[in-house]
Amino acid sequence: MNANYVRIFDTTLRDGEQSPGATLTSAEKLEIARSLARLGVDIIEAGFPAASPDDLEAVRRIAIEVGNPPSGSSELSQPVPVICGLARANKADIDAAWEAVKHAAHPRIHTFLATSPIHMRYKLRMDPEEVVERVRETVAHAHSYCEDVEFSPEDAGRSEPEFLYLVLGEAIKAGATTLNIPDTVGYTTPDEFGRLIAGIMEHTPGIEKAIVSVHCHDDLGLATANTLAGIQAGARQVEVTINGIGERAGNTSLEEVVMTLHTRRAAFNLEYGIDTTQIARVSRMVSNYTGIPVAPNKAVVGANAFAHEAGIHQDGMLKNQMTYEIMRPETVGLSRSQLVLGKHSGRHALRVHLQELGYELNDQDLFTAFERFKELADKKKTVTDADLEALIEDQAFQSEEVYSLDGLQVACGTMGMPTATVRLRGPDGALRIQAAIGTGPVDATYKAIDSIVGVPSQLLEFNVHAVTEGIDAIGEVTVRLMAENGSSIKRTSPQSGQVQKRTFGGYGADTDIIVASAKAYLSALNKLMTYRSRHAVEAAAQD
Amino acid sequence: MNANYVRIFDTTLRDGEQSPGATLTSAEKLEIARSLARLGVDIIEAGFPAASPDDLEAVRRIAIEVGNPPSGSSELSQPVPVICGLARANKADIDAAWEAVKHAAHPRIHTFLATSPIHMRYKLRMDPEEVVERVRETVAHAHSYCEDVEFSPEDAGRSEPEFLYLVLGEAIKAGATTLNIPDTVGYTTPDEFGRLIAGIMEHTPGIEKAIVSVHCHDDLGLATANTLAGIQAGARQVEVTINGIGERAGNTSLEEVVMTLHTRRAAFNLEYGIDTTQIARVSRMVSNYTGIPVAPNKAVVGANAFAHEAGIHQDGMLKNQMTYEIMRPETVGLSRSQLVLGKHSGRHALRVHLQELGYELNDQDLFTAFERFKELADKKKTVTDADLEALIEDQAFQSEEVYSLDGLQVACGTMGMPTATVRLRGPDGALRIQAAIGTGPVDATYKAIDSIVGVPSQLLEFNVHAVTEGIDAIGEVTVRLMAENGSSIKRTSPQSGQVQKRTFGGYGADTDIIVASAKAYLSALNKLMTYRSRHAVEAAAQD
Helix, strand or coil, X not given: CCCCECEEEECCCCCHHHCCCCXXXXXXXXXXXXXXXXXXXXXXXXXXXXXXXXXXXXXXXXXXXXXXXXXCCCCCCCCCCEEEEEEECCHHHHHHHXXXXXXXXXXXXXXXXXXXXXXXXXXXXXXXXXXXXHHHHHHHHHHHHCCCEEEEEECHHHCCHHHHXXXXXXXXXXXXXXXEEEECCCCCXXXXXXXXXXXXXXXXXXXXXXXXXXXEXXXXXXXXXXXXXXXXCCCCEEEEEHHHCCCCCCECEHHHXXXXXXXXXXXXXXXXXXXXXXXXXXXXXXXXXXXCXXXXXXXXXXXXXXXXXXXXCCCCHHHHHHHHCCCCHHHHCCCXXXXXXXXXXXXXXXXXXXXXXXXXXXXXXXXXXXXXXXXXXXXXXXXXHHHHHHHHHHHHHCCCCCCEXXXXXXXXXXXXXXXXXXXXXXXXXXXXXXXEECCCHHHHHHHHHHHHHCCCEEEEEEEEEECCCCCCCCEEEEEEEEXXXXXXXEEECCCCCCEEECCEEEEEEECCHHHHHHHHHXXXXXXXXXXXXXXXXXXXXXX | CCCCECEEEECCCCCHHHCCCCCCCHHHHHHXXXXXXXXXXXXXXXXXXXXXXXXXXXXXXXXXXXXXXXCCCCCCCCCCCEEEEEEECCHHHHHHHHHXXXXXXXXXXXXXXXXXXXXXXXXXXXXXXXXXXXXXXXXXXXXXXXXXXXXXXXCHHHCCHHHHHHHHHHHHHCCCCEEEEXXXXXXXXXXXXXXXXXXXXXXXCCHHHCEEEEEEECCCCCHHHHHHHHHHCCCCEEEEEHHHCCCCCCECEHHHHHHHXXXXXXXXXXXXXXXXXXXXXXXXXXXXXXXXXXXXXXXXXXXXXXXXXXXXXXXXXXXXXXXXXXXXXXXXXXXXXXXXXXXXXXXXXXXXXXHHHCCCCCHHHHHHHHHHHHHHHHHCCCECHHHHHHHHXXXXXXXXXXXXXXXXXXXXXXXXXXXXXXXEECCCCCEEEEEEECCCHHHHHHHHHHHHHCCCEEEEEEEEEECXXXXXXXXXXXXXXXXXXXXXXXXECCCCCCEEECCEEEEEEECCHHHHHHHHHHHHHHHHHHHHHHCCCHHHHCC
């Protein structure tokens, strides 16, 4: 074991997916997991299998398909990530987690229990002795399935240090191999968090047998600094998400931590397994699938993050680059060519190009993608990689359709009677048509769709942005909605136990933003209907 | 002088405005400056007066109107911020800065010169002795105008410590009262930056007579942590921007630093003059005027930043709040009522409400706002504060019109012939009408506008988001564009000397997003045309 190697534990699919509206389908989770594996993360926390049969199934598919070497190859060519499932500290959760992750070549069970006085008293209603006993039992139970067990003392920052060392020592004795220290509410400063980790490294019995991990939240904008302080104090695993998504202000950003270790190699002198050139691509995929935009001034992955555009190597600028640039856009994968394919490009060229972008399409999907590519190339002068990504992701989002858009006609403007006519193909294959007026073209379109679909929902967010520069660009629309009478569609936070209404994100892309808006709304409604039919009793099934 | 007081130096209007596309009009700058004063910032860096006559004029107006107590009142009732202008280390820049800020009750000149070997050798082409002499001369020249002089040694992080102490000591002798230490390229870690500040506090001759300031950038996601490390090492001024906007990944966020000092009072034990309840409002205003969106997972000001909605005090949640919440939304001003005015509200109610929101409208503007409010209340069930802000800011953006939208009619959909007919009123008062087809309704609308206006431009960004929940919401559109043959519209970065093409942001709000898109595009084109007529030789005028 290399003492200077920092393990990257990505929890985009578990803690990140707890962001409001980030609900992902199993297919989307699988595709993100594949991208995370390509990025080179060491551990993928794929979900919380006890939440519902659907969550368990999503983790299971990732364990099978991403957690094993491709058939015919061995791990020597490409390392296979550990697949981890989260479990509360009880037998049923751990059984569900094992059921989901056991198919992976390297499975891990991650269990947690709060150790702070306030959490033990008010949330758990357990005394400290009971907490220690529960940790011993559940870690041992997890260890009976699996060599690789992670334990987190929740709210570690507000726990009594001596008690924390005791609990962690008992977890190690019971078989925990990774001890993860969360700053659950994003409250600590780098100094404080570094001291907390240093204290654990010094005082926990048997700590030399385990890896210490840190898990920070960004409520005060300090997640990256706290994570780095933890590493400097001896932590060798960091729990992070792509784009820093997660509940509230989110988790630590993978890209910020990795690029600090990369850019400041001499200061940290640590190693990691990430292929930094995959960062930009995974960032875009997660933003598109979750519907959570990235601000232009976001470090590393924001649109303005780099002083100079990729590929520009004007002679006189080299001196300026030394003076004003600490990272090159190429390092995070922003070096892609702008103009890639034209209207005369063939199907083989498209397939090769999509493979370079990381998309493996079957023949049917490639056929559809090619048809849509030709259609786009007729409308738009240049088809860029970003256009292709929007097109493929739009297609992926429409794949689990209940209702699909067959036709749309809209009239709007300052005369004040925006009208939309919508024709949808229903689950029975029949076409239905409705017209509606609204306060604007999107409102009119959504009202017409509502009158066909008949599922009352509330629109929470609506965003459009242009994929590329130029007025003929593809518009990407993301929406977020929840069922109006959504009493049956809820989710329970594994930590707080709070029940929240589930919200559903949708995505659509088209050169016509009203068409894209209709597709995005339909994709969110389709998700809602699919969930509703599968999980009417999900909330009730959780203890 | 209270040794525990941290001065908040806001540079949203100077370093923030250097963000790509954040170009603000003088009227917008003035309104943001008013909001910053209401927020309680100690120093407003209002601009870089030597950049152009227009920049000088914008700083001058802020110095006059925001840098003095309202007529009839004294500073005792409300403190008046210092108004600061940036100047390179030469006589002409300092003269321009003084010309702009001298009208303020408390003027400041901020000058800077690089002190790192790489910058001195390649950018300045000066040897260290020349740099020391230049600092002496220019600080003394600034001091001859003004008691309050700030000096920044650019690229301090890569400067020789001994040379840095020497330069700073000479700046103090020549009259500098604030010494600002920038991490120009966002490269340092909190440990390193804290040590840099501690070294300066210990070794700079005469440092006890000056205030040490810190100015950090967020390229590695560490700006807030570096700024706090500087404070802990003795800095008593922090240079920050609203929403952390600025070049590349931006500057330190005002809201993150202030809310850390607030939330972690016991750990820092420091005072500041900010009214935290103004934070949310200023954040929205800066986002709308600059067109730079705030990510939902942004700390403090993101849409998801708080675990619980404002005003919700369910009985059983109090315990949960103790366990999972470190800040309350009310503290940053998110407690505003949702439903505020209905269609039967009168003009007086609207005026009172707008005053509460911080808008002072003259009778003509109030008349227009009231007409538009009634129109909106007819369309939309509930008119919220966010709707009113969108409406007022839409109105403000259209105020310097060259062309205005008189009529728009759009047909689009899946039949694939999106068509727009646009009628504009030109600067001569005449109406012009054109129709165009495009790849979508926005493209068609923009092509029709282009064919009337005849100013070739390139669209760089296009974003829409819904102001409130619900499908009948107002849509806000922000665009960013630059002149296609924009050789005459450039801006020079004061630090790097790099010449960049100026880009122009536009904003529009309407329940019809195509109408809002037309307004946003026109407002950006109007800005472009206004700048072009005033500043054809701006770049040439700079040294």
